[in-house]
Amino acid sequence: MSSEIRFTDFKSDKQPTWCPGCGDFGTMNGMMKALANTGNDPDNTFVVAGIGCSGKIGTYMHSYALHGVHGRALPVGIGVKSANPNLEVMVSGGDGDGYSIGAGHFVHAVRRNMDMTYVVMDNRIYGLTKGQFSPTSREDFETATSPDGPKQAPVNPLALALAADGTFIAQSFSSDAQRHEEIVQQAVEHDGFGFVNVYSPCVTFNDVDTYDYFRDTIVDVEDEDHDPTDRDAAREMITDDETEYQGVLYQDEDSVPYNERHGLTENMADIPDGAPEDATDLVREFY
Amino acid sequence: MPDDLNWAIGGEAGDGINSTGKIFAQALSRAGRQVFTSKDFASRIRGGYTAYKVRSSTERVESVVDRLDVLIALTQRTVEENMDELHEGSVIIYDGERTMMEDFEAPEGMIDMPVPLKRLAQDAGGAIMQNIVALGAACEAANFPIENLDEALEKRFGDKGQSIIENNQQAARLGEEYVQEEYDREDFGYDIETTDNDYVLLNGDEAIGMGAIAAGCRFYSGYPITPATDVMEYLKGRLERYGGHVMQAEDELSAINMALGAARAGARAMTATSGPGIDLMAETFGLVATSETPLVICDVMRSGPSTGMPTKQEQGDLNMTLFGGHGEIPRLVVAPTSISECFHKTIEAFNLAEKYQTPVYLVADLALAVTEQTFSPEEFDMDSVEIDRGKLVGESDIDTWLNDKDQFQPHFPAADGISPRTLPGTSGGAHMTTGLEHDELGRRTEEQEVRIEQVDKRNQKVDTAKSEEDWDYREFGDSDSETLVLSWGSNEGAMREAMDFLDEADVSVRFISVPYLFPRPDLTEEIEAAEEVIVVECNATGQFADVIEHDSLTRLKRVNKYNGVRFKADELAERITEELDTPQEVPT
Ligand SMILES: Cc1ncc(C[n+]2csc(CCOP(=O)(O)OP(=O)(O)O)c2C)c(N)n1
Numbered sequence: 003m004s005s006e007i008r009f010t011d012f013k014s015d016k017q018p019t020w021c022p023g024c025g026d027f028g029t030m031n032g033m034m035k036a037l038a039n040t041g042n043d044p045d046n047t048f049v050v051a052g053i054g055c056s057g058k059i060g061t062y063m064h065s066y067a068l069h070g071v072h073g074r075a076l077p078v079g080i081g082v083k084s085a086n087p088n089l090e091v092m093v094s095g096g097d098g099d100g101y102s103i104g105a106g107h108f109v110h111a112v113r114r115n116m117d118m119t120y121v122v123m124d125n126r127i128y129g130l131t132k133g134q135f136s137p138t139s140r141e142d143f144e145t146a147t148s149p150d151g152p153k154q155a156p157v158n159p160l161a162l163a164l165a166a167d168g169t170f171i172a173q174s175f176s177s178d179a180q181r182h183e184e185i186v187q188q189a190v191e192h193d194g195f196g197f198v199n200v201y202s203p204c205v206t207f208n209d210v211d212t213y214d215y216f217r218d219t220i221v222d223v224e225d226e227d228h229d230p231t232d233r234d235a236a237r238e239m240i241t242d243d244e245t246e247y248q249g250v251l252y253q254d255e256d257s258v259p260y261n262e263r264h265g266l267t268e269n270m271a272d273i274p275d276g277a278p279e280d281a282t283d284l285v286r287e288f289y
Numbered sequence: 290m291p292d293d294l295n296w297a298i299g300g301e302a303g304d305g306i307n308s309t310g311k312i313f314a315q316a317l318s319r320a321g322r323q324v325f326t327s328k329d330f331a332s333r334i335r336g337g338y339t340a341y342k343v344r345s346s347t348e349r350v351e352s353v354v355d356r357l358d359v360l361i362a363l364t365q366r367t368v369e370e371n372m373d374e375l376h377e378g379s380v381i382i383y384d385g386e387r388t389m390m391e392d393f394e395a396p397e398g399m400i401d402m403p404v405p406l407k408r409l410a411q412d413a414g415g416a417i418m419q420n421i422v423a424l425g426a427a428c429e430a431a432n433f434p435i436e437n438l439d440e441a442l443e444k445r446f447g448d449k450g451q452s453i454i455e456n457n458q459q460a461a462r463l464g465e466e467y468v469q470e471e472y473d474r475e476d477f478g479y480d481i482e483t484t485d486n487d488y489v490l491l492n493g494d495e496a497i498g499m500g501a502i503a504a505g506c507r508f509y510s511g512y513p514i515t516p517a518t519d520v521m522e523y524l525k526g527r528l529e530r531y532g533g534h535v536m537q538a539e540d541e542l543s544a545i546n547m548a549l550g551a552a553r554a555g556a557r558a559m560t561a562t563s564g565p566g567i568d569l570m571a572e573t574f575g576l577v578a579t580s581e582t583p584l585v586i587c588d589v590m591r592s593g594p595s596t597g598m599p600t601k602q603e604q605g606d607l608n609m610t611l612f613g614g615h616g617e618i619p620r621l622v623v624a625p626t627s628i629s630e631c632f633h634k635t636i637e638a639f640n641l642a643e644k645y646q647t648p649v650y651l652v653a654d655l656a657l658a659v660t661e662q663t664f665s666p667e668e669f670d671m672d673s674v675e676i677d678r679g680k681l682v683g684e685s686d687i688d689t690w691l692n693d694k695d696q697f698q699p700h701f702p703a704a705d706g707i708s709p710r711t712l713p714g715t716s717g718g719a720h721m722t723t724g725l726e727h728d729e730l731g732r733r734t735e736e737q738e739v740r741i742e743q744v745d746k747r748n749q750k751v752d753t754a755k756s757e758e759d760w761d762y763r764e765f766g767d768s769d770s771e772t773l774v775l776s777w778g779s780n781e782g783a784m785r786e787a788m789d790f791l792d793e794a795d796v797s798v799r800f801i802s803v804p805y806l807f808p809r810p811d812l813t814e815e816i817e818a819a820e821e822v823i824v825v826e827c828n829a830t831g832q833f834a835d836v837i838e839h840d841s842l843t844r845l846k847r848v849n850k851y852n853g854v855r856f857k858a859d860e861l862a863e864r865i866t867e868e869l870d871t872p873q874e875v876p877t
């Protein structure tokens with residue numbers, strides 16, 4: 003079946019209610035293409051989304067999916083993958099969802115290294131709640147809740163992931179469709195936690211981190227001959243606050259995902275009709 | 290109560306109190322005696338008073354009583370802490386050569402039994418075995434054949450090698466011999482009977498874990514918290530044997546969301562926590578219900594609010610489990626009333642969760658969780674375990690459930706409120722679901738009619754469950770009595786024994802122990818038939834009494850306890866008679 007799968011099979015018949023021009027359209031297209039390119043189909047795919055404009059993605063895609071509560075999408079994805087490692091699990095949400103309310107889960111998901119993909123639509127603002135600063139907003143970014151700027155350092159999600167021993171750390175730009183699709187596809191193919199931070203501009207509330215801004219400033223790591231297996235080189239790029247990079251910044255090719263380390267191979271949905279055959283042994287332990 | 294023996298070892302946390310107590314409890318159980326244990330422990334790792342108490346008899350024992358016959362005191366504080374329970378003829382074993390106990394003398398009427406625990410332990414191979422020397426001394430004091438200790442010591446030290454086991458057995462013998470030489474057994478008056486009965490000894494957390502495995506649970510995620518952690522520690526290693534997994538999450542928010550994910554993928558999944566964790570999980574509780582995910586959420590209650598008294602008993606979370614969460618959340622709440630019921634109700638909780646595709650709270654309490662009790666192994670009959678996975682739809686019958694656009698409808702508004710369900714991987718069954726209000730396809734909606742339809746559908750499940758399941762209660766005592774006592778959770782054991790004490794005072798009661806808190810049995814008739822109704826629970830405000838009053842529109846009397854300690858049988862009997870219109874003296 004998978005050979006006949008086209009990326010449009012991952013589209014639901016619900017029309018997105020994102021603002022015309024929102025970066026999330028491109029982010030989602032790339033995700034659907036990456037899933038189709040890697041031979042997945044909606045019946046073996048599980049998409050988990052957080053809450054935010056970005057979180058609506060679960061509604062617009064067609065697959066097994068759960069749209070959870072704000073910030074908690076990653077644990078849901080981890081549970082899904084543990085219970086049925088044959089499923090392709092993709093988790094997605096916004097920068098507020100992932101790096102603010104869900105920051106704890108993010109760090110732990112990275113270090114757990116479950117074989118799944120996490121795509122964050124980073125617009126450096128809270129879209130759905132109408133324009134407050136987010137954890138990736140610049141220090142002087144003026145919003146209703148930060149009239150003089152948040153006056154605090156923005157979160158560097160790639161650095162957080164590197165510090166947590168991430169095994170696949172990448173960044174893309176939703177309007178560079180070709181590269182974005184390629185990068186997400188590499189994340190899906192990665193054995194372990196494939197993390198992609200996607201610059202996904204909010205055309206309604208963010209007039210600083212715009213398409214033009216990214217188009218003008220973004221530097222592709224491939225043009226720099228970057229070797230993603232070189233951790234030191236990756237660290238240098240990731241902690242370089244002056245440059246916006248796209249591409250795979252770091253990949254551990256020896257990564258062994260959590261599910262493999264813990265021998266999770268079975269579909270846990272398959273259980274006997276009654277207690278396990280040797281269950282009386284469990285009672286005997288208490289003699 | 291003929292040959293009860295109430296034994297305890299007390300000292301400082303870190304003194305090996307727990308493992309020593311457990312060895313003795315196991316030895317008694319292997320000798321065919323019924324055992325009931327209780328623990329006094331403080332929320333610290335080293336230091337601070339801690340004790341392990343064992344009550345044992347050849348007959349049923351289901352609670353603790355205010356009485357101690359043999360006490361091993363590793364510190365003087367141990368004696369002070371237990372003064373109320375010691376009586377004339379109680380034996381106090383201690384190390385008279387230890388500086389802290391050098392000047393100790395047993396209070397008048399009690400039997401002073403200094404034994405050089407440390408010195409004898411050194412003779413056997415190491416001071417560390419001093420508690421075992423004391424166990425040997427206790428065997429002699431109680432006239433309990435010391436051979437019974439041998440097996441328990443093998444079980445405890447088995448993985449440390451044969452010589453460690455033998456050293457410990459030797460240490461016990463030295464304790465026994467010392468008492469034989471220095472004291473006259475006739476002075477103590479204890480003579481422990483043994484039987485040929487086979488018993489298993491386990492606590493409520495273990496019973497919950499064993500029930501979960503029996504029920505086909507395959508995924509457990511949790512965050513450590515007293516007194517629920519034993520569920521996770523029990524399952525770790527064992528769940529894996531059955532192809533499952535135990536995941537220690539970063540917090541309770543994560544734990545419940547992981548379990549939710551695993552349940553959506555089709556695994557029978559569970560998380561367990563205590564009050565503070567239940568608060569955190571409340572955020573996701575509504576999502577579980579709205580997305581119609583089968584999930585068992587276990588709350589092993591401890592004393593709250595906030596961090597409260599982490600190692601103390603309370604039944605304070607009833608309102609939280611019945612009403613907690615924003616919005617209106619359909620749920621089922623099941624609460625085991627004894628350790629063996631922890632096993633059975635856990636199995637039932639899994640079936641209910643999948644049948645009704647909704648969260649099920651499994652509510653236990655500290656007194657159930659940490660207390661060990663003997664049962665005959667048949668009590669945990671694995672052959673009778675039935676698994677009901679509810680309305681699971683496979684590939685062969687998927688067509689029946691697709692709409693005219695070939696879309697699967699996870700929230701199809703079936704008349705009984707329960708929709709067909711597909712698991713990921715099922716061809717043609719792909720669907721999304723969300724905590725947002727949604728239509729039958731799982732798509733977000735704010736349409737008024739659909740909203741009403743979906744809310745009604747979810748609530749209908751509870752009504753269906755109300756009519757289809759047997760929301761029974763457990764009844765004890767005299768069903769014609771004019772005095773009705775109601776309780777929930779661990780109070781059942783204490784109350785059953787309290788009835789023995791009440792009998793002696795010629796007070797007859799009808800006792801109903803309620804294991805289903807929502808839906809719960811309708812007790813209106815029983816309440817109307819009684820002259821006096823007394824509700825027993827470990828909380829200050831009477832949360833259970835409140836809901837029963839609400840159901841029956843009758844004002845009830847209450848017996849509450851919230852000092853952090855469980856009810857004791859004799860104490861409970863006294864408290865009940867105080868509530869009677871004609872109070873009685875209870876001989877204890
Ligand atoms: C527990 C909780 N707190 C707050 C909210 C309100 N809320 C919804 S979306 C959002 C932030 C969204 O920002 P982001 O994750 O960056 O997504 P975007 O909308 O920008 O795509 C917030 C605070 C909520 N739904 N739940």
Ligand code: SF4
Nearest residue numbers: 021024055129204205
């Ligand atoms: S508010 Fe911003 S993020 Fe939300 S849909 Fe509109 S453009 Fe996209």
